[in-house]
Amino acid sequence: MSLSAPTLTTERLTLRPVREQDRDAIVAIQSDAAALEFWDEPAWVDPARFERFLARSREMAERDEGVRLAVVDNDSAEVVGWCALNDWNLTFRSVRLGYSMARRVWGQGRGTEAAQALVGWAFTDLGVNRVQAEADTRNIASGRILEKLGFTLEGTLREDCVVNGVVSDSWVFGLLRREWDYRPSPR
Numbered sequence: 001m002s003l004s005a006p007t008l009t010t011e012r013l014t015l016r017p018v019r020e021q022d023r024d025a026i027v028a029i030q031s032d033a034a035a036l037e038f039w040d041e042p043a044w045v046d047p048a049r050f051e052r053f054l055a056r057s058r059e060m061a062e063r064d065e066g067v068r069l070a071v072v073d074n075d076s077a078e079v080v081g082w083c084a085l086n087d088w089n090l091t092f093r094s095v096r097l098g099y100s101m102a103r104r105v106w107g108q109g110r111g112t113e114a115a116q117a118l119v120g121w122a123f124t125d126l127g128v129n130r131v132q133a134e135a136d137t138r139n140i141a142s143g144r145i146l147e148k149l150g151f152t153l154e155g156t157l158r159e160d161c162v163v164n165g166v167v168s169d170s171w172v173f174g175l176l177r178r179e180w181d182y183r184p185s186p187r
Contacts, residue, residue, distance in 0.1 A: 005067040006125070008117045013110060015069040015117055018057045018082060022070045023050045025079035028102070035103045038136035038168070040161050064088065066095065071114045073105075080105045083114045085122055085131075093129040095122055099145075112145045119149060119175065129177045136161070137169045151175040 005017040018026070027050050029035065033043040044050075057068040066088050071081040081101035088095045097119060101111045122128040133151060135142040143153070151173035159167045 005061050005069060006121055008069070008121055009074075010113050010117050012074055013080075013113055013117070014072045014074055015083065015114055016072065017061075018054060018068055018070045020054065022079050022082075023047075023054075025102075026050055026053065026070070026082060029079075029081060029100055032103060035100070038139035038142070039100070040134075040136075040163060040170075042164050060084075060086070064090070069118065071099075071101070071110070073110075080110060081114060083118050085118060088126070088128075093127060095126070095128050095131055097122075097131050097133040106141065111142075112148050115145060116149055119180070123177050123180050131175045133173045133175075134170045135173070137171055143171060143173075146173045146175075149175065150179055152179075 006015070007017070008015040027044060027047045030044045030049070030053070031047075036043045053068075060066040060068060066084060066086040068082060068084040070079045071083060072078065073080050081099060083097070083099035085095045086098060097115060099111055099115055101114075105111075119131050122131055131151075133146050134157070135146065137156065147153075152175070154172045154174045157170045157172060160170050161168045
């Protein structure tokens, strides 16, 4: 099966392939050191970093490794984040979820809404059996998003990241297709 980036629409959001026109919004999100405090790489200091982000987005799709989508607010048409499915494994029917949202939309349920749409697409359209996600153990909000979607905390990777000289642990969450069918609705 070939992996082509979808366009998904929810009540408040549209998830679509990342475009060159998304540069300013994505650079702003990925340059916000406070927003990326618990991220697994430092905040961008060079706006040219977007070119690598865009090229990698295209490469992931071309190689059937994953998709990276811009998260667009339906009312304002502004890019408020991005989400991705990485490391798609057709043999094992598994994939990894990742997302990053602008701080101005934190606490509004948009991260949950975007992740729910992408995870649903993975299970229904790709036939994925397992979605995995990791979150820094200090990132309580990201852990809550995953729990709202029905993910199970499966373990902790001890001292698996070093970003800006800070060593941190990561939680590993997993969600199976059979659990998705019976998940609670996120709120």
